[in-house]
Amino acid sequence: MLRYLNGGESHGKCLLAVLEGVPAGLPLTADMVNQDLGRRQKGYGRGGRMRIEQDRVEFACGVRKGKTLGNPIGLLIANKDWENWKEVMAAEPGPASVEKVVTRPRPGHADLVGAIKYGHRDVRNVLEKASARETAIRVAIGGVAKALLSAFGMRVISYTMEIGTVTAMPPQDPLDAYERAEGSDVRCPDETAGSAMIELIRAAKHKGDTLGGVFEVVVTNPPIGLGSYAQWDRRLSTRLGMAAMSIQAMKGVEIGMGFEAARRFGSEVHDDIYYDHTQREFVRKTNRAGGLEGGITNGQPIVVRVAMKPISTLYSPKQSVDIETKEAFEATVERSDICTVPAAGVVGEAVIAFEIANAMIEKFGGDTLDEMKRNFDAYQDYVKSF
Ligand code: EPS
Numbered sequence: 001m002l003r004y005l006n007g008g009e010s011h012g013k014c015l016l017a018v019l020e021g022v023p024a025g026l027p028l029t030a031d032m033v034n035q036d037l038g039r040r041q042k043g044y045g046r047g048g049r050m051r052i053e054q055d056r057v058e059f060a061c062g063v064r065k066g067k068t069l070g071n072p073i074g075l076l077i078a079n080k081d082w083e084n085w086k087e088v089m090a091a092e093p094g095p096a097s098v099e100k101v102v103t104r105p106r107p108g109h110a111d112l113v114g115a116i117k118y119g120h121r122d123v124r125n126v127l128e129k130a131s132a133r134e135t136a137i138r139v140a141i142g143g144v145a146k147a148l149l150s151a152f153g154m155r156v157i158s159y160t161m162e163i164g165t166v167t168a169m170p171p172q173d174p175l176d177a178y179e180r181a182e183g184s185d186v187r188c189p190d191e192t193a194g195s196a197m198i199e200l201i202r203a204a205k206h207k208g209d210t211l212g213g214v215f216e217v218v219v220t221n222p223p224i225g226l227g228s229y230a231q232w233d234r235r236l237s238t239r240l241g242m243a244a245m246s247i248q249a250m251k252g253v254e255i256g257m258g259f260e261a262a263r264r265f266g267s268e269v270h271d272d273i274y275y276d277h278t279q280r281e282f283v284r285k286t287n288r289a290g291g292l293e294g295g296i297t298n299g300q301p302i303v304v305r306v307a308m309k310p311i312s313t314l315y316s317p318k319q320s321v322d323i324e325t326k327e328a329f330e331a332t333v334e335r336s337d338i339c340t341v342p343a344a345g346v347v348g349e350a351v352i353a354f355e356i357a358n359a360m361i362e363k364f365g366g367d368t369l370d371e372m373k374r375n376f377d378a379y380q381d382y383v384k385s386f
Contacts, residue, residue: 001021001361002020002021002022002354002361003019003021004354006138008133008137009129010131010133011081011085012079012089012128013079014077014078014082015136016060018072018074019072019073020073022073023070023372024069025067025369026068028147032143034055036142037057037077039182040135041055041343042185043342045186048335052081059074059076060076070368096122102127103121103322104323104329105320106333108309108312111126112320123323130248134248139347139350143350145356146350146353148357149357151369152376153221155221156217157218157220157349158346159181160184160214161213161215163213163339163341164204174218174301181345186201186341187215188342197213201339208315209310210336211341212249212309212341214341215348216304216345217304217352219291219352222299223379225297225383226363227295227359228295235296240302240355244304244306244351247306247348249308249340249344250309253304253307256289256290256291257288261288284298287301287303297359306344306348314332316332317331318330360372364376
């Protein structure tokens with residue numbers, strides 16, 4: 001079983017995580033993970049904080065000479081902004097930094113409910129962990145998961161499908177779409193839609209507003225049989241849904257045809273099954289199921305689409321109430337992202353990669369990568385002989 005815990009405040013010293021269950025002998029370098037950390041920081045519509053940070057992972061334990069040891073892996077990402085917040089965020093007892101105390105909860109954030117729940121009179125104690133800064137360490141975890149999946153010929157990719165009212169043309173080939181998306185400032189494979197998205201973000205910025213959107217994550221080349229119908233929480237669809245909804249600001253998730261399937265006749269939804277005698281495998285000409293049937297992978301690419309609400313921190317005011325004075329005020333900020341859908345896609349890849357890696361470890365087990373590969377190869381032979 002693969003599992004992790006993470007910690008870290010947005011303006012604290014660092015973000016960190018302990019990841020357990022990665023087999024020994026997996027090639028792993030910081031560079032492999034840093035690539036994704038860099039991708040997460042980009043995208044048209046990012047705010048001032050991204051000019052401060054340059055996220056890099058450090059493996060504090062569990063990796064030696066470029067290979068995993070089979071021990072828990074310690075991951076650490078330093079916050080550069082910490083230099084400006086050392087006093088305010090200090091762990092040692094001391095006077096509160098009065099000017100940085102937050103008593104004005106922002107609508108749409110965890111601010112008010114978090115303060116009530118944990119008894120904080122300073123809303124900063126809530127926003128520091130609720131912040132999407134946390135997604136950096138989750139991308140690092142996802143980078144390790146991707147390294148494992150790549151050893152089995154799998155890739156986890158994403159691209160932007162919608163920002164606000166602008167929708168991209170559905171791509172024909174996910175890998176080709178991904179390559180094109182990587183060259184786009186909004187990570188959109190459709191160039192025309194991408195330009196319109198940038199225009200819309202520009203307009204939102206001008207108005208002091210923010211935008212959400214939809215990204216699609218695809219897992220290529222999964223084996224048949226990950227997940228199970230035998231118990232509700234072992235369905236891979238359950239786990240992918242949970243993973244997607246665990247990302248800050250996500251409000252909806254679809255698998256394959258998703259909500260559109262609810263509007264069609266069954267004959268228009270389900271994928272026909274054929275047998276390819278040359279390849280000795282069951283095949284489908286369509287993938288409306290998004291690679292999952294009965295909560296189990298069917299060998300088709302896994303397709304997950306996720307909807308993100310617009311960023312809650314707005315330059316244009318929203319109504320709120322001060323928790324101390326109980327007086328109404330208009331919530332505004334000095335620094336905010338306008339749109340982070342392009343970055344959210346990279347986070348989506350990470351959380352999905354983690355779940356697929358976990359499902360691979362559950363099915364093929366093994367203390368070493370070699371052992372896991374032997375189990376995998378034997379199983380693939382069995383599937384061919386079925
Ligand atoms: C965030 C607010 C902004 C974002 C931050 C998430 O940070 P700050 O308050 O420091 O300007 O930049 O995102 C990141 C730091 C990041 O790495 O993605 C929030 O409130 O969620």
